[in-house]
Amino acid sequence: MKSYDVVVLGGGVAGCVLAARLSENPDRSVCLVEAGRDYGPQGDGWPRTVLDARGLPRDHVWERHAAAHRIRARIIGGSSCVNGCWNTWGAHADHTDWERAGGERWSARAMEPFRRAAVDHMGLRPVPESEFSVWSSAALDAADELGYPPVDMGASGAPGYGTPLINSFDGLRWNAAFAYLDPVRERPNLTIVDAALVDRLHVVRGRVRGADIVRGGERTTLAADDYVVACGTYGSPAVLLRSGLGPADHLREHGIRPEVELRGVGANLSDQPGVFVPLAPTGALDAALAGKEAAGDLYVSRMLVRAASDRCPPGSWDLHILPVAGPPLFGSLPPGRYEAGISSFLMKPASRGRVALRSADPTEALDIRPGFFSDPEGHDLAVVRWGLGLVAKMAATAALGKLVQPLGSRPAALTDEEIRARTGTYWHPVGTCAMGPADDPYAVVDGTGRVHGLSNLRVADASVLPTVPAANTQLPVLAVAELLADAIRAETGGR
Numbered sequence: 001m002k003s004y005d006v007v008v009l010g011g012g013v014a015g016c017v018l019a020a021r022l023s024e025n026p027d028r029s030v031c032l033v034e035a036g037r038d039y040g041p042q043g044d045g046w047p048r049t050v051l052d053a054r055g056l057p058r059d060h061v062w063e064r065h066a067a068a069h070r071i072r073a074r075i076i077g078g079s080s081c082v083n084g085c086w087n088t089w090g091a092h093a094d095h096t097d098w099e100r101a102g103g104e105r106w107s108a109r110a111m112e113p114f115r116r117a118a119v120d121h122m123g124l125r126p127v128p129e130s131e132f133s134v135w136s137s138a139a140l141d142a143a144d145e146l147g148y149p150p151v152d153m154g155a156s157g158a159p160g161y162g163t164p165l166i167n168s169f170d171g172l173r174w175n176a177a178f179a180y181l182d183p184v185r186e187r188p189n190l191t192i193v194d195a196a197l198v199d200r201l202h203v204v205r206g207r208v209r210g211a212d213i214v215r216g217g218e219r220t221t222l223a224a225d226d227y228v229v230a231c232g233t234y235g236s237p238a239v240l241l242r243s244g245l246g247p248a249d250h251l252r253e254h255g256i257r258p259e260v261e262l263r264g265v266g267a268n269l270s271d272q273p274g275v276f277v278p279l280a281p282t283g284a285l286d287a288a289l290a291g292k293e294a295a296g297d298l299y300v301s302r303m304l305v306r307a308a309s310d311r312c313p314p315g316s317w318d319l320h321i322l323p324v325a326g327p328p329l330f331g332s333l334p335p336g337r338y339e340a341g342i343s344s345f346l347m348k349p350a351s352r353g354r355v356a357l358r359s360a361d362p363t364e365a366l367d368i369r370p371g372f373f374s375d376p377e378g379h380d381l382a383v384v385r386w387g388l389g390l391v392a393k394m395a396a397t398a399a400l401g402k403l404v405q406p407l408g409s410r411p412a413a414l415t416d417e418e419i420r421a422r423t424g425t426y427w428h429p430v431g432t433c434a435m436g437p438a439d440d441p442y443a444v445v446d447g448t449g450r451v452h453g454l455s456n457l458r459v460a461d462a463s464v465l466p467t468v469p470a471a472n473t474q475l476p477v478l479a480v481a482e483l484l485a486d487a488i489r490a491e492t493g494g495r
């Protein structure tokens with residue numbers, strides 16, 4: 001049995017941050033375990049699809065042919081290898097829930113150094129002028145025409161329009177493994193084990209005694225003083241459940257002996273649904289996009305509007321309005337023909353879904369139910385519909401109106417069923433190992449990521465956020481991992 005000071009299970013966005021930060025102390029041995037491949041330092045050994053920031057790859061994912069909302073990466077660097085490289089920060093109000101759940105270190109003020117560290121270390125940068133298409137530039141003018149002010153999308157603030165921070169350079173997707181692992185790969189106290197599926201943890205009297213991993217058909221147990229699970233919003237609750245940590249009924253149903261009753265494991269899944277309104281590009285727009293594509297710098301979107309619906313608390317926003325134009329996300333139009341449209345994304349959903357096991361077998365697909373629009377009050381449908389009204393106004397502005405045919409119908413008049421049928425996702429799930437105080441029966445971890453009822457187990461990734469921020473989640477998750485790495489170091493005497 002190999003033994004380390006810390007094992008970090010899951011080498012995605014958060015896992016890369018944790019491995020890098022925790023191995024800064026040369027006296028701490030750290031082992032990072034990832035189910036997908038590690039292609040080594042940035043270079044030609046990496047698959048082209050993963051490196052190309054202009055599209056969303058559908059390879060290196062857990063379930064290639066699954067419904068779009070289930071897509072999640074299986075590769076070192078995690079979903080930063082397959083995502084849109086698009087970074088924004090949420091509203092001050094996001095921190096109210098987090099601070100209540102995890103204490104003062106989750107306040108906007110206390111998290112600010114971690115946001116800044118994440119921006120710097122991940123190499124996030126503003127969109128260069130060359131990456132704006134005719135469409136993105138017109139969309140900026142359209143937002144201005146509608147009266148929105150320009151805002152900094154990489155920080156909190158108010159509703160407005162702007163450009164995201166991006167983690168790509170000249171078309172190269174700069175993932176979390178390049179940013180966080182490459183500078184530290186040579187550390188003798190850091191071991192990276194790839195292509196290894198984490199099955200379960202061995203729990204004995206409130207302590208984890210080992211982590212079972214399966215690599216190349218062989219089962220091994222890793223031992224450590226401390227275990228950090230960072231398998232993401234879908235993967236982390238699955239590891240806990242297979243380890244007997246979760247709702248006892250669900251565990252018994254799959255023949256798993258309950259070790260600690262944690263009702264919140266897998267519950268509280270919160271993701272941001274959206275509806276895309278297609279717009280027919282004019283010949284001039286098609287031609288301009290074709291020219292941009294031939295030059296190698298066509299990006300489907302480079303701006304967004306953060307908007308407040310009539311249900312949004314003052315000072316915050318609950319919608320992202322996202323205009324896109326380019327090749328369809330997963331390809332279906334002939335070369336030279338492009339898809340244009342505007343999405344209304346719900347940023348602060350009231351609805352909750354859940355993640356559950358189908359069996360105790362770690363290779364079996366999970367039962368993931370996003371629960372979109374399931375809130376009984378109909379809040380989520382109402383906000384998306386309000387956003388669809390704004391989409392129609394944006395499409396009709398002088399700036400965008402000259403690039404697309406007029407809309408034939410009113411998107412805000414879609415029925416509830418039509419909205420449900422056309423719903424997609426922004427791919428920002430959180431919440432399935434939610435942080436909260438020990439007396440909350442649905443809380444899974446405390447404000448330092450420590451699992452309630454276990455002395456040496458933490459969860460540290462998107463799953464710990466009890467509510468999704470009014471933002472794309474990559475930058476917040478980087479900051480969460482920076483924060484939790486800092487908390488772990490503080491608890492071990494600043495090491």
Ligand SMILES: Cc1cc2nc3c(=O)[nH]c(=O)nc-3n(C[C@H](O)[C@H](O)[C@H](O)COP(=O)(O)OP(=O)(O)OC[C@H]3O[C@@H](n4cnc5c(N)ncnc54)[C@H](O)[C@@H]3O)c2cc1C
Pocket residue numbers: 009010011012013014015033034035036056071072073074075076077078079080082083084085086087088196197198199230231232233235236239362426427428429461462463472473474475477
């Ligand atoms: C298609 C897509 C597009 C996105 N676009 C954007 C965007 O443009 N901007 C943005 O801000 N956010 C975006 N996101 C979301 C963002 O990527 C996530 O919020 C972020 O990656 C979450 O980090 P994480 O560490 O929690 O999980 P992940 O990055 O998903 O990492 C989890 C890791 O754990 C590994 N793992 C899971 N289970 C096991 C197991 N049993 N054994 C071993 N390893 C395991 C996985 O293989 C994976 O590498 C997108 C996500 C997707 C899927």
